[in-house]
Amino acid sequence: MKFGILVNExxxxxxxxxxxxxxxxAAIDKGHEIFRVFFYYDGVLNAxxxxxxxxxxxxxxxxxxxxxxxxxVDLVVCVAAGLxxxxxxxxxxxxxxxxxxxxxxxxxxxxxxxxxxxx
Amino acid sequence: xxYEVNGKSIEADEEGFLVNIxxxxxxxxxxxxxxxGVDMTPEHWEVVNFLREYYAEYQIAPAVRVLxxxxxxxxxxxxxxxxxxxxxxxxGPGKQACKIAGLPKPTGCV
Amino acid sequence: MEDDFEAGTVKKFMFVNRKPPYxxxxxxxxxxxxxxxxxxxQDVHIxxxxxxxxxxxxxxxxxxxxxxxxxxxxxxxxxxxxxxxxVERECLEERGLSEDDLLVPVEVISRAEMGKLMAExxxxxxx
Amino acid sequence: MSTxxxxxxxxxxxxxxxxxxxxxxxxDSVLLIxxxxxxxxxxxxxxxxxxxxxxxIKLFVLxxxxxxRGMDPAKVVDGVNIIDYEGFVDLAAASSTIHSWx
Numbered sequence: 001m002k003f004g005i006l007v008n009e010x011x012x013x014x015x016x017x018x019x020x021x022x023x024x025x026a027a028i029d030k031g032h033e034i035f036r037v038f039f040y041y042d043g044v045l046n047a048x049x050x051x052x053x054x055x056x057x058x059x060x061x062x063x064x065x066x067x068x069x070x071x072x073v074d075l076v077v078c079v080a081a082g083l084x085x086x087x088x089x090x091x092x093x094x095x096x097x098x099x100x101x102x103x104x105x106x107x108x109x110x111x112x113x114x115x116x117x118x119x
Numbered sequence: 120x121x122y123e124v125n126g127k128s129i130e131a132d133e134e135g136f137l138v139n140i141x142x143x144x145x146x147x148x149x150x151x152x153x154x155x156g157v158d159m160t161p162e163h164w165e166v167v168n169f170l171r172e173y174y175a176e177y178q179i180a181p182a183v184r185v186l187x188x189x190x191x192x193x194x195x196x197x198x199x200x201x202x203x204x205x206x207x208x209x210x211g212p213g214k215q216a217c218k219i220a221g222l223p224k225p226t227g228c229v
Numbered sequence: 230m231e232d233d234f235e236a237g238t239v240k241k242f243m244f245v246n247r248k249p250p251y252x253x254x255x256x257x258x259x260x261x262x263x264x265x266x267x268x269x270x271q272d273v274h275i276x277x278x279x280x281x282x283x284x285x286x287x288x289x290x291x292x293x294x295x296x297x298x299x300x301x302x303x304x305x306x307x308x309x310x311x312x313x314x315x316v317e318r319e320c321l322e323e324r325g326l327s328e329d330d331l332l333v334p335v336e337v338i339s340r341a342e343m344g345k346l347m348a349e350x351x352x353x354x355x356x
Numbered sequence: 357m358s359t360x361x362x363x364x365x366x367x368x369x370x371x372x373x374x375x376x377x378x379x380x381x382x383x384d385s386v387l388l389i390x391x392x393x394x395x396x397x398x399x400x401x402x403x404x405x406x407x408x409x410x411x412x413i414k415l416f417v418l419x420x421x422x423x424x425r426g427m428d429p430a431k432v433v434d435g436v437n438i439i440d441y442e443g444f445v446d447l448a449a450a451s452s453t454i455h456s457w458x
Contacts, residue, residue, distance in 0.1 A: 008255075008458070016364075016390075019389060019390060022420070022441045023444060023445065023448075025441070026440075026444065026445045030445050032445065032449065041254065041255065041356060080261060081258060101261060101262055102265055102268065104262065104265075104354075105242075105262075105265060105269045106269070108240065108242060108271075108351075109238055109240055109269065113449065113451075113454055114352045114354070115362075115448060115454040116353075116355050116458065118456065118458045119458055176305075177301050177302050177304060178297065178301045179302050181308070182267070182309065185267075185309055188308065189308055247458070279375055340378055340379065343379060344378070344379035347455060348357070348381045348384075351452070352453070353454070353456075355456050
């Protein structure tokens with residue numbers, strides 16, 4: 001089954017991104033496909049290349065990057081939400097790409113299930 | 120970048136969209152159009168003014184499809200079609216006409 | 230400013246609004262989502278319940294806040310062929326509001342009807 | 357055709373759970389995650405509403421979120437099933453739509 005995931009919150013203010021990541025990982029482990037993860041609202045901050053969490057905490061951004069690298073998961077950051085918050089091509093961690101909101105609607109159409117994690 | 124109008128500098132982003140939409144005036148529109156290679160005729164003004172009115176009423180720049188339909192409704196099918204609008208604004212009635220009309224850069228691209 | 234996207238399937242989408250405008254950015258950015266969805270020729274529904282109803286309250290004036298008043302944009306939805314706007318009657322009543330307080334035409338339905346409508350959706354997006 | 361509803365707020369802070377239960381249909385599933393897990397512990401004032409809802413709706417709580425918050429799995433309200441992330445995925449796959457009450 002193909003899942004689409006919408007992440008509405010940034011990496012460290014809220015558990016949403018962690019929950020989305022755990023869900024995505026479990027889905028892949030069970031043989032499902034993650035069609036796309038779309039980052040919107042403050043969720044675009046999950047794509048920053050400049051996050052350096054303390055070494056005794058989890059690295060939310062690296063978790064997503066590894067998922068993208070290991071399983072070819074499409075991580076899409078909304079261009080409009082990113083512009084508002086200073087997330088542009090130059091600030092992007094590898095593994096993420098910037099595109100339009102249409103990618104979210106397309107995920108809703110193409111994926112078998114769409115699930116949102118947010119506040 | 121910036122536009123110079125009557126000795127006043129008006130700030131714009133690198134693509135030529137105004138930083139502050141309240142800076143717009145007709146003289147500036149003529150200057151932006153010139154930069155875009157558009158020779159403003161009454162037909163061009165009609166669309167630009169329509170866009171400004173649309174923005175004043177709804178606080179957004181309409182999608183091309185919506186603009187075309189709204190123009191057809193107001194000015195008839197001869198003008199409310201893609202061919203007519205793209206002839207006036209070769210780079211798109213959305214992006215190019217919005218820039219000349221001083222509206223915010225459309226960010227909601229598909 | 231987008232061109233139409235070609236897609237074969239038509240799904241029932243619902244954007245569920247439960248948060249008021251200005252205090253947080255969610256209402257504004259949901260509206261941007263809704264506008265984009267119009268380009269995909271899907272069956273789009275918008276639900277306003279709980280404090281989401283305040284998004285379409287008449288008379289919003291943000292001048293003193295220096296924030297953009299995006300409430301007029303809800304009136305543009307009709308031109309985008311998004312006409313299925315639903316408001317939950319119980320939520321209106323709880324807030325001492327009536328249909329006359331709203332700035333766009335909506336269909337006022339009961340909580341029970343809203344629950345049934347939600348159950349018909351393929352994709353529910355919330356913020 | 358059934359919906360999986362997820363709720364992530366404590367009912368003592370926000371109305372999400374109440375709103376969700378007010379709209380869920382018979383046969384739907386409701387999963388409590390993140391800060392919503394507090395609602396699932398017996399003895400809290402919201403527990404009777406959950407027990408009531410359990411008659412028509414399948415109720416679940418995410419174990420890892422319970423554990424993280426020091427909540428005792430043995431004290432979960434009767435009728436609420438504890439699942440892990442794999443169970444979450446199974447629920448999502450088995451439901452036709454997922455409605456996250458944010």
